Amino acid sequence: MVSIKDISIRCGVSVAxxxxxxxxxxxxxxxxxxxxxxxxxxxxxxxxxxxxxxKTNRTYNLGVLFMDEAQSGLTHEYFNNVLNSxxxxxxxxxxxxxxxNKYMGQKTMSYYEHSKxxxxxGVVIACIDFSDPDVIELIRGDLPVVTIDHVFDxxxxxxxxxxxxxxxxxxxxxxxxxxxxxxxHGADSSVTQNRxxxxxxxxxxxxxxxxxxxxxxxxxxxxxxxxxxTKKLLxxxxxxxxxxxxxxxxxxxxxxxxxxxxxxxxxxISVAGYDGILLSQVLDPKITTLQQxxxxxxxxxxxxxxxxxxxxxxxxxxxxxVEGKVLAGNSVKNLNHK
Amino acid sequence: MVSIKDISIRCGVSVAxxxxxxxxxxxxxxxxxxxxxxxxxxxxxxxxxxxxxxKTNRTYNLGVLFMDEAQSGLTHEYFNNVLNSxxxxxxxxxxxxxxxNKYMGQKTMSYYEHSKxxxxxGVVIACIDFSDPDVIELIRGDLPVVTIDHVFDxxxxxxxxxxxxxxxxxxxxxxxxxxxxxxxHGADSSVTQNRxxxxxxxxxxxxxxxxxxxxxxxxxxxxxxxxxxTKKLLxxxxxxxxxxxxxxxxxxxxxxxxxxxxxxxxxxISVAGYDGILLSQVLDPKITTLQQxxxxxxxxxxxxxxxxxxxxxxxxxxxxxVEGKVLAGNSVKNLNHK
DNA sequence: ATTTAAAACTAAAACGATTAAGTTAAAAAT
DNA sequence: ATTTTTAACTTAATCGTTTTAGTTTTAAAT
Numbered sequence: 001m002v003s004i005k006d007i008s009i010r011c012g013v014s015v016a017x018x019x020x021x022x023x024x025x026x027x028x029x030x031x032x033x034x035x036x037x038x039x040x041x042x043x044x045x046x047x048x049x050x051x052x053x054x055k056t057n058r059t060y061n062l063g064v065l066f067m068d069e070a071q072s073g074l075t076h077e078y079f080n081n082v083l084n085s086x087x088x089x090x091x092x093x094x095x096x097x098x099x100x101n102k103y104m105g106q107k108t109m110s111y112y113e114h115s116k117x118x119x120x121x122g123v124v125i126a127c128i129d130f131s132d133p134d135v136i137e138l139i140r141g142d143l144p145v146v147t148i149d150h151v152f153d154x155x156x157x158x159x160x161x162x163x164x165x166x167x168x169x170x171x172x173x174x175x176x177x178x179x180x181x182x183x184x185h186g187a188d189s190s191v192t193q194n195r196x197x198x199x200x201x202x203x204x205x206x207x208x209x210x211x212x213x214x215x216x217x218x219x220x221x222x223x224x225x226x227x228x229x230t231k232k233l234l235x236x237x238x239x240x241x242x243x244x245x246x247x248x249x250x251x252x253x254x255x256x257x258x259x260x261x262x263x264x265x266x267x268x269i270s271v272a273g274y275d276g277i278l279l280s281q282v283l284d285p286k287i288t289t290l291q292q293x294x295x296x297x298x299x300x301x302x303x304x305x306x307x308x309x310x311x312x313x314x315x316x317x318x319x320x321x322v323e324g325k326v327l328a329g330n331s332v333k334n335l336n337h338k
Numbered sequence: 339m340v341s342i343k344d345i346s347i348r349c350g351v352s353v354a355x356x357x358x359x360x361x362x363x364x365x366x367x368x369x370x371x372x373x374x375x376x377x378x379x380x381x382x383x384x385x386x387x388x389x390x391x392x393k394t395n396r397t398y399n400l401g402v403l404f405m406d407e408a409q410s411g412l413t414h415e416y417f418n419n420v421l422n423s424x425x426x427x428x429x430x431x432x433x434x435x436x437x438x439n440k441y442m443g444q445k446t447m448s449y450y451e452h453s454k455x456x457x458x459x460g461v462v463i464a465c466i467d468f469s470d471p472d473v474i475e476l477i478r479g480d481l482p483v484v485t486i487d488h489v490f491d492x493x494x495x496x497x498x499x500x501x502x503x504x505x506x507x508x509x510x511x512x513x514x515x516x517x518x519x520x521x522x523h524g525a526d527s528s529v530t531q532n533r534x535x536x537x538x539x540x541x542x543x544x545x546x547x548x549x550x551x552x553x554x555x556x557x558x559x560x561x562x563x564x565x566x567x568t569k570k571l572l573x574x575x576x577x578x579x580x581x582x583x584x585x586x587x588x589x590x591x592x593x594x595x596x597x598x599x600x601x602x603x604x605x606x607i608s609v610a611g612y613d614g615i616l617l618s619q620v621l622d623p624k625i626t627t628l629q630q631x632x633x634x635x636x637x638x639x640x641x642x643x644x645x646x647x648x649x650x651x652x653x654x655x656x657x658x659x660v661e662g663k664v665l666a667g668n669s670v671k672n673l674n675h676k
Numbered sequence: 677a678t679t680t681a682a683a684a685c686t687a688a689a690a691c692g693a694t695t696a697a698g699t700t701a702a703a704a705a706t
Numbered sequence: 707a708t709t710t711t712t713a714a715c716t717t718a719a720t721c722g723t724t725t726t727a728g729t730t731t732t733a734a735a736t
Binding site: 392 | 683684685686687688690691692693
Binding site: 013015020026027053054057 | 717
C-alpha cells in the first residue's frame with residue numbers, strides 16, 4: 001500500500017506537507033497542493049484509517065446496538081427498516097457502521113468495551129432490554145449515544161410517538177363503531193407503557209369502561225404466545241369485538257387462533273396490529289395497523305448522533321418524536337351501517 | 339484509556355513484556371504473565387484495535403457487500419437472513435462486520451478502495467450485479483473474497499443449489515398433475531440461468547414441451563412488474579395451470595393480478611414462488627415455494643472466508659453448494675384426483 | 677570453576693498518519 | 707537598507723501496539 005511517505009519522496013517534500021496538502025491545510029501553497037494531490041491519485045494512495053484513528057481518535061464509524069428478543073435485530077422487519085435508514089443517512093455523511101455485541105469469539109466484552117475497542121465515534125441503541133446493566137454502562141459512559149424508542153434523562157432520544165399512535169388507532173377503531181376493544185400488549189418497556197397508557201386514556205376520554213380481562217400481557221413478535229392469549233380472549237363471556245395485538249407479526253398468531261375457532265375476520269371479529277410492516281399489507285385481509293415511520297426514525301437517529309459527535313462542546317440533549325399513521329386495512333369491520 | 343504503557347509502569351516491566359504477556363508468548367515467565375494480566379484487568383485495560391491493526395495488518399473485521407436492486411440488502415428478507423447467519427458465525431469466531439459501499443460522504447470510493455481503507459480482512463459479496471466493474475475489481479484484488487450465489491473461477495463461492503431447487507419444485511408441481519407450467523423468471527444472472535436451464539431440462543426429461551410464451555422475463559422482488567407479466571400469461575389462449583414466479587415477494591404481485599382477474603388460487607390457477615421467506619408461509623393460501631437454506635449459506639460463507647483469511651498460504655478455492663427444500667403450501671392444486 | 681545453553685526480559689524500530697513548534701524564504705513595512 | 711510580517715515549508719514527537727534482535731540472569735554441562 002502506498003503511504004504518505006511514498007508520496008513525499010516522489011514530490012520531494014516532507015510527509016507533513018503531504019498530510020497537510022491532502023487535508024487542505026492553509027499553510028501549504030496552491031501549486032504544491034495540486035501537485036501532491038495529483039501524485040497521490042496517480043499512485044493510488046488511500047489513507048490508512050487506523051493510523052489516522054490512532055492519532056485523531058476519530059474513526060468515522062458508528063456503533064449499532066440493535067438486539068431483539070431473538071438476538072437478531074437484523075431479521076426483525078421494524079428494526080431492519082430503522083437500521084437501513086440509519087445506515088443510509090450515516091453513509092451519506094461519511095460514516096460506516098459497526099454492530100456492537102457482547103460475545104466476540106471466546107472473550108466476552110460488555111457493549112461499552114466493544115465500542116471502545118472498536119473506537120466507534122458514537123453508538124445508536126435500539127430494540128433491546130434497556131434495563132440490561134450492560135446497556136446502562138453504555139448510557140453512563142463517555143461516548144455519544146442516541147437511543148431509539150426509549151428515553152434516558154441525559155441522552156438524546158428518538159422515539160416513535162406511541163401515545164399518539166395508539167390514540168389514533170383506537171380512535172379509528174372507535175369510529176368504526178367498536179367499543180369493546182381488547183388489547184394484548186407486549187412485554188413491559190417504555191414503549192409498552194406509553195401504548196397501554198394511551199389505550200386507557202383514549203378509551204376513558206371516549207367514555208368507555210375497560211373490563212380488566214380485556215387487557216392481556218403478551219410478548220412482542222411472538223405469534224405462538226399470541227395464539228394462546230387470543231384464545232383466552234375469545235373464550236370470554238363478553239367477547240370483545242376488536243382485538244389489538246402487540247404488533248403485526250404476532251397478529252398473525254392471533255389471526256390463526258381466530259380462524260381455528262371458526263370465526264371470520266372481520267365479519268365475526270376485528271383485529272388490529274401495530275408497526276405497518278410490509279407483511280401486514282399483503283395479508284388477506286389487510287391488517288389495520290399503525291404504521292411507524294421507520295425511515296424518519298433511522299434518519300433522525302443518524303443525524304442527531306452525528307451532530308453530537310461533530311459538536312462535542314454543544315452537547316445538546318434532544319428529544320425527537322416521530323409520528324406514525326393509521327393504515328386502514330380491512331381487518332376492522334365497520335359496525336356503523338349494518 | 340489505559341494503555342500497555344500504563345500497565346508496564348505499574349508492573350515495573352517493559353511494554354514489550356506486557357504485550358507478550360497479554361498475547362501469551364512463550365518467552366515470558368508464568369508469574370510475570372499472571373501478574374500482568376491481573377493488573378491489566380484491574381486497570382480496565384482494553385487493547386487499542388487501530389494500533390494493533392496498524393502493526394499487524396489484521397482487523398478482525400469482515401467486509402460485507404450486500405446490495406439488491408433497491409440498494410438495500412438490509413430490507414430484503416432473503417439477504418437479510420443470509421447476512422444475519424453470516425454475522426452470527428463471524429462473531430462466534432471473533433470478527434466484526436463492516437458494510438462496504440461506494441459512496442462515503444462526498445467522496446466516492448470503489449468497493450475495493452473502501453475495503454482497503456477500512457482494512458477489512460476479507461469480503462463477502464452477495465446480492466448484486468456481479469458484472470459491475472467495481473465488483474470485478476474487488477474479485478481481482480488481493481483481498482480474500484467469498485461470493486454468494488455467483489461463481490468466479492478463482493474465488494471461493496457459496497451457492498444455493500438452484501438447479502436442484504428448480505428441479506425439485508417442478509417435480510413437485512408435475513406430481514400434482516400439472517404439465518402446463520409457466521415461469522416468470524428474474525433478471526439475467528447466473529442464478530437465473532441455473533433456474534431457467536433447470537426448468538427447461540426438468541420439463542424436457544418429463545417429456546413436456548414448453549411453449550415459448552410460457553417463459554417470461556421479469557424482475558426479482560418486484561410485485562408491480564410481476565402484475566403486468568402475470569396478466570399477459572392469463573390472457574394466453576392456452577393458459578398455464580401453474581405459474582412459477584421469480585420469488586415469493588414478487589409472487590404477491592402475481593397473486594393480486596390473478597385475484598383481480600376474478601380467479602381463485604389454487605382452484606382456478608396454481609402459483610409457486612421461490613425463497614421460502616416468512617411471508618410466504620403466512621399468506622392465505624400458503625405459497626408453495628422452494629425454501630433456500632439461508633442459515634447454511636451465511637454460515638458457510640463466514641466459515642470459508644475466515645478459513646481463507648487464517649490460512650493465507652493454503653489458498654484453497656472452494657465450492658459450497660447448499661440445498662434447499664420444497665415447502666408444499668396450498669397454492670398448487672392437486673389435479674390428480676378431481 | 678568455567679563454559680554453554682536455556683529462560684526471561686528489554687531496547688528500539690516500525691506501522692502510517694497528524695500536528696505543535698520551529699525554520700527558511702519571500703514580501704511588506706519602516 | 708533594515709526590520710517585520712507573512713507564506714510555505716520541515717522537524718520531530720506522538721498515538722498504542724508488535725516484534726526483531728539483543729541482553730541479562732539462571733541453570734545445566736563440562
